[in-house]
Amino acid sequence: MRKIYEPENLMEGELLQGMLASEGIEAHITGRHLLGGIGELPVFGLLGLTVDDGLADRARELITEYNAAFPLSGDEPDSYPDVLLC
Structure with a gap:
């Protein structure tokens, strides 16, 4: 096993x-089990x-492509339910 990426938080991971x-x-x-120790452990x-070692290069490529992607324009809804527009 090879570490290929450090996510900013558990949700990104x-x-x-x-x-x-x-x-x-x-x-x-x-x-993941260390997150409860924040305050006594470093945050980052x-x-x-x-x-797996053999898949590390491909996995890095996919993560790089994913992080470089932009949302398609026009996919945004006109309004969001239960959101107050000020």
């Missing part, structure tokens, strides 16, 4: 883990996304 799974790459989030560098 799980999002990327799901994206990699959809591409057939099994990824694991390390350090606790989480890591790991994959």
Whole structure:
């Protein structure tokens, strides 16, 4: 297993883990159990996304492409339910 990415938070880690799974790459989030120690542990560098050594390069490429993507224009709804516009 090789650490290929340090997510900013658990939500980003799980999002990327799901994206990699959809591409057939099994990824694991390390350090998830350390999040409860914030305050006594450093805030950054606790989480890591790991994959098998042979899939590391492909997984890095997919994450780079994912992070560089922009939302398609026109996909935004005209209004959001239950949101007060001021």
